[in-house]
Amino acid sequence: MKVLVPVKRVIDYNVKVRVKADGSGVDLANVKMSMNPFDEIAVEEAIRLKEAGKAEEVVAVSIGVKQAQETLRTALAMGADRAILVVAADDVHTDIEPLAVAKILAKIVEEEQPGLVLAGKQAIDNDMNATGQMLSALLGWSQGTFASELGVEGDHAVVTREVDGGLQTIKVKMPAIITVDLRLNEPRYASLPNIMKAKKKPLDEKTAADYGVDVTPRLAIVKTAEPEARAAGEIVPDVDTLVAKLKEKGVV
C-alpha cells in the first residue's frame, strides 16, 4: 500500500502573527515558516505504517509556493520516500483554499493510487479543518477525521476519533482519508544524516495547471483585522481579595 501525506507550509506555531496595517491579511514576509504541526503527526503515522510493514511507500505532497520545497524536504528527512510539489501561488500571501487543494489532491490520488491518505485535521493558519473531508467527498471514499488511534487491517481501518463528547471508534472501508489529531503520536525529529539523505530523495515539481484545476478562490477576503484587545486586568494580593472581587462582580 502507498500512503499519501499532504503537508502544508504554515507560519511557525511559536510566531506571534501580525495583521498588516492595510487590513489585507497577515504579514508573512520574513517570518519563520514550518510544517503544519498536524501534518508532522500525519507524516510520522505514515512512516510508522511503513516500519510496521503495512505500507510500502510514503509520498508527501505540498501545494503552495515554491518554498514549500523546504517543508517537503522535512517530510523526506523524517522518512517519506518521495515528494510532489504543486506550485500554485507566487506569493506566500496567496493561500490556496481547501476546495482547490482537495481537487488537486484528488488528481494526484488518481495518478498515484494510494490506499490511504493521511492529512492533518486542520492547518493552524486558517484553521479551516476541511481539506481531508473535501478530498474524501470528491473521491467518494470513506473518512475518519480527528484520529487519535489508527489500526489498518487489510480492507478496512479502525479509527478512534476525538469528538466533543469524548472518543468515538469507527470502522472505515479502505481506501480511506484519515485526518490526524494531536494525540495520535509524537513525531520524530529528523536526524542530521537523514536530513542529508533527504536532499537526494526525488521531489517532482508540478503546477496547478498540470492538473487542470482552477484555484481561483471562492472566498474573497474583504478585510483582516486585529481581534478586540482585552482591557488590562489587575494582580490581586491574596485569595480573600480575589473572592471579594468576584463577589463584587456577581459571578460567584
Next chain:
Amino acid sequence: MAVLLLAEVTDGELSLDATAKAVTAAKALGDVTVLCAGGSAAAAGEAASKIDGVAKVLVAEDPSLGHRLAESTAALIVSLAGDYEHIVAPATTDAKNVMPRVAALLDVMVISDASGVVDGSTFERPIYAGNAIQTVKSSDAKKVITFRTSTFDAAGTGGSASVETIGAAANPGLSEWIEDKVAASDRPELTSAGIVVSGGRGVGSEENFELIEKLADKLGAAVGASRAAVDSGFAPNDWQVGQTGKVVAPELYVAVGISGAIQHLAGMKDSKIIVAINKDEEAPIFQVADYGLVADLFEAVPALIEKL
C-alpha cells in the same frame, strides 16, 4: 432565502444549546429549517420545533444516520440542498466532520467557525488561533457554514414549528460505528457552562486534578484543561480548551497552572471575566486575566474552595 440548519443530535437527543445558538446566527440569513438526523431523532425534532425563529423541522430517522457518520449524513444533506441557499450548523466536531464533505459535494467552499454574519454572503471568522479576524465574501451560489457557538446567544424557546418526517438518502456504506467512550458527568457541559475551571501542566498529575474538579464543583462549573494537561494524561481529550480543542466564553473562566500559550488563549479569551492562578508572575496568561493571583496553586486553590 431559505436556510437548512443541521441540528446537533447525539444519541437521539437534541443539544439545545449548540443548536439554539446556531439558530440565532442563521435567522439573519432567512427562514430556518432545522434538520434532525439520527438513528432516532423524533424527540430531538420535537425539541427543535420549540426554538424561537425555527420555521420548520425535518426529522430523518435511519440506522445509517446513527452516530452521525459523515458519509451518510452528508448524502442526506446534499439530497435536500436544492431548496436552500445556506446550509449551516453549529461548529461542533460532528458538524466539522460533515459540513466540509457537504460543501465539496456541492462544489462550494466551506466557511468554518464563522463568528459573525455581515450579510448573506459575507462572514467573519477567526484565523491564526484567533489572532486575526478575517471577513470573507463568498461567491458560491450556496454557502455552507459552521458557526462558532461561543459568539452567539442561544435563541429562546416557545416556538411551535411544524415537523415533517423525511427518509434517509441511499447509504454509501463506507463506514460503520463501533463504540463511543463518553464519560458520564453531572457537571455542566464545557461549551455552555457559565463558569469554567481549567487546569494545566502545573497541576502535575491526574490525582492532583481532583483539586481542579473540587473547585469546579464548588462553583457549579465545567472542567477544562490545557493541551499539556490532556497530553500528560491528567484530563480526558474532551476537556481540552483552545485552538484545536473547544472554544468557550463563559461568564467566569479560572485558569489554574496554565501558562497562557496563544493556542490556549484562542479557546478562552472571549470569556467575560478571566481569573489566572500561576506561580510565575511572568506567565502570559496574566496579560489576558482580569484578576491574576501569583501563588502556588496547591495553596491557593484549597483556600479558594474554603472561602467561596
